[in-house]
Amino acid sequence: MDMLWSGWGDPAEATPLPDTVIGLLHDLLGVEPRGSGPVALEDVAVPAPRWEPAARRALVAAVGGEEHVRTDPEARIRHTRGKSTPDLLRIREGDVTDVPEAVVLPAGHDEVLAVLRACAEHGLAVVPFGGGTSVVGGLAPERRPFVALDLRRMDGLLALDPVSRTATLQPGLRAPRAEALLAEHGFTLGHFPQSYEWATVGGFAATRSSGQASAGYGRFDEMVLGLTLATPRGTLDTGRAPRSAAGPDLRQLILGSEGAFGVITSVTVRIRPLPATRLYEGWRFASFEEGAAALRRLAQDGPRPTVLRLSDETETLIGLAQPDAIGSGAREPSAGCTAVAGYEGTQEDTACRRERAAAVLRACGGTPLGGEPGRRWAAGRYSAPYLRDALLDAGALVETLETATFWSRVPELYAAVRDALTGTLTGAGTPPLVMCHISHVYENGASLYFTVVSARGEDAVAHWTRAKHAANEAILAAGGTISHHHGVGTDHRDWYLREAGPLGTDALRAVKRRLDPDGVLNPGVLLPAD
Amino acid sequence: MDMLWSGWGDPAEATPLPDTVIGLLHDLLGVEPRGSGPVALEDVAVPAPRWEPAARRALVAAVGGEEHVRTDPEARIRHTRGKSTPDLLRIREGDVTDVPEAVVLPAGHDEVLAVLRACAEHGLAVVPFGGGTSVVGGLAPERRPFVALDLRRMDGLLALDPVSRTATLQPGLRAPRAEALLAEHGFTLGHFPQSYEWATVGGFAATRSSGQASAGYGRFDEMVLGLTLATPRGTLDTGRAPRSAAGPDLRQLILGSEGAFGVITSVTVRIRPLPATRLYEGWRFASFEEGAAALRRLAQDGPRPTVLRLSDETETLIGLAQPDAIGSGAREPSAGCTAVAGYEGTQEDTACRRERAAAVLRACGGTPLGGEPGRRWAAGRYSAPYLRDALLDAGALVETLETATFWSRVPELYAAVRDALTGTLTGAGTPPLVMCHISHVYENGASLYFTVVSARGEDAVAHWTRAKHAANEAILAAGGTISHHHGVGTDHRDWYLREAGPLGTDALRAVKRRLDPDGVLNPGVLLPAD
Structure with a gap:
């Protein structure tokens, strides 16, 4: 099943807010009910693909058939941006300025390599697309034209080693399907982020996802033992042992690279017995x-x-x-x-x-x-994004953000982010509700996950963007990381560069240029486009 | 106290083999007793420093005093190579072809930066030197002339956060001193490799050391929460949170970089309560x-x-x-x-x-x-290196090597390495004793640590090198990593490059060139010198 194009999840699961809650939103936050939901899919105007016919032919050859290079408006709309609140606000109004020229569906690693070559040759950028659940602008590159590289056909369990307790998974596997395949052998991955029902294994790796059971099973990046990366310059294979002293850990260079260094085409993870x-x-x-x-x-x-x-x-x-x-x-x-x-x-x-x-x-x-x-x-562990749609329908502005730091700094970070959000939105005339929870714990620190609800102001995207930027500044000033588990994308990039520092950024740019010399991969995501 | 220049540890702790064992070595392995131990320190001929006077002046200025730029023969001999058996065989015979021109002792991060600048300017390579315990040729660069950058003056506990349970340590801290400083606050690091008595915090980080209590406390790279790196292009600071989704993990790019990307000038680690x-x-x-x-x-x-x-x-x-x-x-x-x-x-x-x-x-x-x-x-947990000296004194050849893989491959890797060592040394006329233990365990695999004893053959270094190369080939062929906790150095480099693959190597070279454009840092260690 496809995700709702204008919001979250299975359209059948959407539930409008009860009138009592709509009343509360109005009384408490001044949220004015709005009659209009998203525009109709068929009313969204999608421009014709901006590419040479030769580009299309090359891509069709790369993936072995016309049917795997989709240019119909619906496919392209469904691959426009991700699922942040700004993304939803834009797509609900029919704004498809970030639309891909085409959706390309490779069947395996070699086809991914062929797609990357074809795109480099024809001046197309490539955005790897898993579940499409990014909430940090990870699917909206800065260079056009681009194709969305949808990995859904790469959804197999490639190997399972019950002795070593490892499994090799393809990147397009959605988490519930991965769990079902592992359960046939008596195992679980144990990775249950809020996006669980829609997100994919490749996306988990590319963004350093962290699940709700991380205290027991660890973060996704801690589960990964090996990765294969397809790049415009060929293949990078990592992971000959659980741990090694053979140089820097290349797995940790690929994890969190968000499609900017290459396309993750297989992930070897640790697995555990299904809990009784x-x-x-x-x-x-x-x-x-x-x-x-x-x-x-x-x-x-x-x-x-x-x-x-x-x-x-x-x-x-x-x-x-x-x-x-x-x-x-x-x-x-x-x-x-x-x-x-x-x-x-x-x-x-x-x-x-x-x-x-x-x-x-x-x-x-x-x-x-x-x-x-x-x-x-x-x-209700996976239902918050549905609630967000209902709140947007009711005319409210609602979004989440998250960070992490060491335990001794948690109180200061908590206060700083809350004050930044409350201060900015109150100053803009829409006093918010700011809620927070500790979502992940470590020996040495914890993550803080904030949810903000307010009235939406004149221009909802601009309204939220001001609050978000204030929160980002507060996070950096209080010593937190700009993202504990959502990733960098384009939304966090400028703050990420400050967190990584000029020399850290420089090192990553050097890697990017070496693996992707033409700047084909997710330009502007993680690092500025050259 | 300084380490024995021609062998391991505290000279007072050296114990010759009992005659019964010397007899066994002869009867079992054909080891012929040799009368001669190491040459005398004062008989080692050290050439005069090969540098311009201006280079010396620049280094003295960088570290604030003549006394911190040592060029006396003893200091230079003590910083020649590490403690592998080939290193010991060479130094015992007075071979100082790998001698540094000088030993430079900076007092802090800024002095390290100044040393790197001075060396780049005067065409000197730099080898960061902690405990000098490398057993993989990590202290013998391929470019000359070079200076040894001894970090012993940087041996402080910079910060301790009992709430977050973190400590920030300087790189030149030897492990026992680090434990003593932490114990004053009721904490331990829990890192006890065989080199514990002599090795340093910076070396642990640079080489991804793993201690004997790793099942409980984890590997050193798992303890590290933050690192500061001094490079010829400036400072790289990492670690704002225990875990983050903000891009690739730069800490994991520094860990295992063996001084080739920069000099680690501080390490923030997790600490735990002292065990009762x-x-x-x-x-x-x-x-x-x-x-x-x-x-x-x-x-x-x-x-x-x-x-x-x-x-x-x-x-x-x-x-x-x-x-x-x-x-x-x-x-x-x-x-x-x-x-x-x-x-x-x-x-x-x-x-x-x-x-x-x-x-x-x-x-x-x-x-x-x-x-x-x-x-x-x-x-006896730290005494094996003393035993090695006694065995070398008795005319035997003795060395260790280690690898790791996933559990299901352990039997094959074990057999392959044992066969390679036994076959090569037997073929060369010196049938060996090959012993092995599982030294570290993980959910998904384990490390194997081999000890080899044999007669030494005509040219002991060449004799061992043939066996070692055969073991390296066996490790790669059986799917193991070329090193689980000794590192790459120069000895493992050619196999490491095959393990990392051409694109992985390329990515690391890109980082190296960006951080160290003149190739000043440990040339030939980890990566080939340009």
């Missing part, structure tokens, strides 16, 4: 600070739950932690902050970890809320 | 295969000991796993393979892990040998 048990529970803490200290204690001294997250007071109150229960937070027995701790594994292991973790959480001031908040979180 | 308990125990398995399966089970399903290693039948028999007890293996109650499992942590945590791990090891066929083999291993 999955159990998620809620905990209440008096404050975000108290809850954060409890999470830190578990992250540093264990036992480590598989899922571990903590909403701040506002998010707890609004109940956005369980988007299907929006507004229900106020009915909880006490104020404070809700955490979710989840355990996956064997019966014995989960029971043991759960008991010991519960003792730690109690000792840190936590009150157990039982299984209900955990079940609600699990039921 | 340390306990090491022995286990016996019927075969290497059975023992490896048991280690794999613990590495994959836990509980994970802090130390976990397994000697093969030969190493168990010879007792080299406890070098101070060489020959005692034959007195053990049964044949088979000895493993050491160690636990460090709180009383409760070690007791819990030990009990559960013991159940797993028993279920996998292990027989507990109690604390004695563990105590013997712990007592």
Whole structure:
């Protein structure tokens, strides 16, 4: 099934907001209901492909058939940008300025190489396209014309080694299909980001995705043992051992390269036995600070739950932690902050970890809320993007952003980003709701995930962009990273370059020029186009 | 204290082999006793520095004083090459063809930058020098003249964050001093490679060192959260968060770069509470295969000991796993393979892990040998290099090498390397003893550490080089990495380039040229000199 072109996910799953919530948005934030949803797909005006007929012929030859080079308006619209709120605001109005000239569907590594050669020859840029779920402008290159390289035909499980517990996956595999293929052998990858239902293995690797069960299974970049990269200059193969002292880790140069160095055509990952048990529970803490200290204690001294997250007071109150229960937070027995701790594994292991973790959480001031908040979180864990569509339909502006830092800097980073968002949007006449949760924990630090809701202002994209830039500045000033798991794309690029520093940027540009001398790959994503 | 110039460690710790062992070496391997140890230090002929006076003046200005630019023969001899067996064979005979023109001792990051500028200007290459313990030719550059950049004056603890559990260390800190500084605050790094007593923090980072407690504390590259690199083009600073999705991981580009991209001038690492308990125990398995399966089970399903290693039948028999007890293996109650499992942590945590791990090891066929083999291993854990000196003194050839691969390939890699070493040395008329242990375990694979003892042949260096090259070929052919924790240096370089592949090599060369356009840094180490 294809993703909704003008929003998120399966159109059948879309649910409008209840009138009570629309009323609350109006009363609380001044959100004015808007009658108009997205324009109709057939009303979007797509210009004819801007390329020479020879380019089309070369691409058809590269992928072995006309049917794998699609130029129909619908295919091209469906590959225009990603799923950030600015992306959705633009596409809902029929703005297709970032439309690809064509959608090219290779069947394997060699066809990807052939496509890259053909594009270099014909002056076309290439945007690798997995699930199309980028929220950082990762699919809107700065050089035109370009083709979207849709990897959906490369969706196989290439190898599985049950002894070493590794699997080699093709990049176009969507996560649920990857899990289904691994489950046939009794294994799981354990990677469940919010984009899980739509995102692909190649995208996870290219953007250093991090899933909701990262406390137990690790980030995606920690799961990767090997990668194959197709570049305009040939193939780069990495990963002969789990760990090595043979030079810099080339895998870590490909992870996070966001299609700017090459197209990831296979990913070898560690896999784990399918858990017999999955159990998620809620905990209440008096404050975000108290809850954060409890999470830190578990992250540093264990036992480590598989899922571990903590909403701040506002998010707890609004109940956005369980988007299907929006507004229900106020009915909880006490104020404070809700955490979710989840355990996956064997019966014995989960029971043991759960008991010991519960003792730690109690000792840190936590009150157990039982299984209900955990079940609600699990039921709604992938539904926030649907809620965003409903909020946009209702005339609100809603977006998320995230960062990470070391534990001792978390309070300052939290306050700085919240103040930047609140200050900017209030100054622009639309006081926002700013919610936050700790979404991922490490021994040495944590990530902060912010959700912002406000009225949308005159020009919604410009309105949000001002707030976002203020948040980016606050993140850098407070010592955070510009992205913990969304990536760089074009939206974060200017701040990323400051984070990497001139010499770090220079080193990456040197790699880019060596692997992609004509600047074919995702120009402007990650690094400025030359 | 300075390391013995012609061998390993503290000269007071050197112990000659007992006559029984010398007899065994002769009877078993045909090793002929040799009367001559190393030449006397004062008999080594060191040529006068080959540089312009202006170069010396510039370096003195860079480091703020004559006393920090040493050109006396002893200092230069002490900075000639590292501690591989070929290095020792050469230096013992007074061969100083790889001698630096001078030893330069900067006091901080800015002085390192100044040294790099001065060297670029005066056509001098630069070899960063930490503990001088390289066993892969990492201190013998291909371009002359060069200076050794000894980092011993940069040996401070710059910062410690007990909340985030991070510490920022200078590169010239030797590991015991780093541990002592951290212990004042109740913390440990947990990095205990065989070179522990002499190696430095900067060297650990530059070579992706892995310690004997890696099952519990991780490899050094997994401990690193941030690095500062001084390059001829300026400073590169990395690490704003434990993990990030902001592009490729630049830390992982610096780790393993072996001084070829820059000089590491600070390292931020994760630290852990000092363990209350340390306990090491022995286990016996019927075969290497059975023992490896048991280690794999613990590495994959836990509980994970802090130390976990397994000697093969030969190493168990010879007792080299406890070098101070060489020959005692034959007195053990049964044949088979000895493993050491160690636990460090709180009383409760070690007791819990030990009990559960013991159940797993028993279920996998292990027989507990109690604390004695563990105590013997712990007592001798840093003494193998002393034993090597004694063996060289006795006329034997002895060297180690190591690799890693995925679990399913371990048996093939083990057989391939053993056959290559045995075949080559036997073919050359000196049938060797080849011993092996699994030194480090991961969920998805393990490392193999080989020790070879034989008679030395006519030209000992050439004799070993043939065997080593055969092992390198076997490693690549069997799918292993050319080094799991010793690094690349000059000795592994040609095989490393094949492992990285032409495009991977090209990417690294592009980085090198960008950061070090004049090729000043460690020319020929890691990558070929231009």
